[in-house]
Amino acid sequence: MSAEVPPGYDPYAFEPFAVTVDLAVFTVREHVLQALLIERGEEPYAGRWALPGGFVRREESAEEAARRELAEETGLSGPNAARLHLEQLRTYSDPGRDPRMRVVSVAFAALVPDLPEPRGGGDATGACWRPVADCTGLAFDHDRILADAHERVRAKLEYTCLGTAFCPAAFTLGELQQVYETVWGVALDRPNFRRKVLASPGFVERMPNAPRRTGGRGAPAALYRAGSAATLQPPLMRPEGRTP
């Protein structure tokens, strides 16, 4: 662990890196998977779109930094903050990923329900939701980070209960199914989807209230909330063919 360190040289006094977090924040809005972008105000990449993020402070972990930045960028706090899924994706450390100096970035993927406002008290010059398909030409290596996060989310819906993270506190099974269809880009059979979800213990729980009648035309649907389970047994497979 220390052969490459010259004798008498404190190994902890060299090779300083800057450490940042980058956030790939996803939501489902208007039947489309969207990501949160900010417009950079400074060089490098001034005026370009980028993933939200920022520096890790001395007294906090990367997870805490990610949660703080997310709150600043989206205004997510209080009861909403509890309904948020935040997960470490991986760390990007290529030398040269920032033209100025060595910056190592811990990337996170976040899943949030459809929020009323695109951003809260953020400090970026501009923040907006954008369909992930249109998120190209981002600053730094953020195209790559977003693509990795997208694939991670797609895969995780198969064997975890993460789909509920895209839904509000109370949701119908039809809304949950739309989340899956949107993220995977396929059409699912409604009766079979129902059965699988209800057969997975702890995936969803029925809310002890009355069903709602949305503005939409159709029979009133029962309301559910996210259950306590984290993983899905058996997994909810995503079919390969078939586009919606």
Added chain:
Amino acid sequence: MSAEVPPGYDPYAFEPFAVTVDLAVFTVREHVLQALLIERGEEPYAGRWALPGGFVRREESAEEAARRELAEETGLSGPNAARLHLEQLRTYSDPGRDPRMRVVSVAFAALVPDLPEPRGGGDATGACWRPVADCTGLAFDHDRILADAHERVRAKLEYTCLGTAFCPAAFTLGELQQVYETVWGVALDRPNFRRKVLASPGFVERMPNAPRRTGGRGAPAALYRAGSAATLQPPLMRPEGRTP
């Protein structure tokens, strides 16, 4: 991204972190899943066991640093280096995980076949393979890192072709099955295991040579090598009950 930076203060001139890599290197030796440990020669935790690792240099990425450290620690090079699976696990960044200063560590999980020698030209005072069940009381937060890596490997065997990474260049289906039984700690039905493996396209390929007769008593087994596929469709499920 810059609201917390005082105006006129270069955001890239503050909060220096040290960045290291830590490696959870696994192999299957004598029907037991083992991890590579080194004995620390310096404070803190002098004399304690730890995961191999080291500092990321200025001109390399974390992946390159991990590969370099692994080569130093195990003597893995040349043809063996190609047969190695190295994968980023996650990044550990709790303040206080190193008592001296802020160290952010990018952890990797590595899977290697049963190597002839425990270590090559490593620089640690001591290195050895140890059954993962006995790897407790490690330095820093390495207990946690090893546990996370162990669970990752267990899970990844289900839906990827990673099992072959534990095997030599040529192996029998019986050896591959032992890998799964060892990592999962369960007994598998041999006929069914065969069928699933052979039915997964690109998982294994038959070697165009003669079967071998090992010292073991039994019929000679056909030899296979790792295929080109990375993911497994359908997955190879791990049963829940039953201990071997």
Added chain:
DNA sequence: GCAAAAGTGTTACTTGTACACCCATGT
């Protein structure tokens, strides 16, 4: 011969899939 390991086959059962069908609501 016997134990151990490779390899093949068969059966019972569980699961997934693709539908058909009815109900409730808004326009």
Added chain:
DNA sequence: ACATGGGTGTACAAGTAACACTTTTGC
């Protein structure tokens, strides 16, 4: 009335698990 979405039932195909059986080696 009818389109739309919620909810239930069912027949068939596909996959899985469990086990019996044969073959080939070493001792």
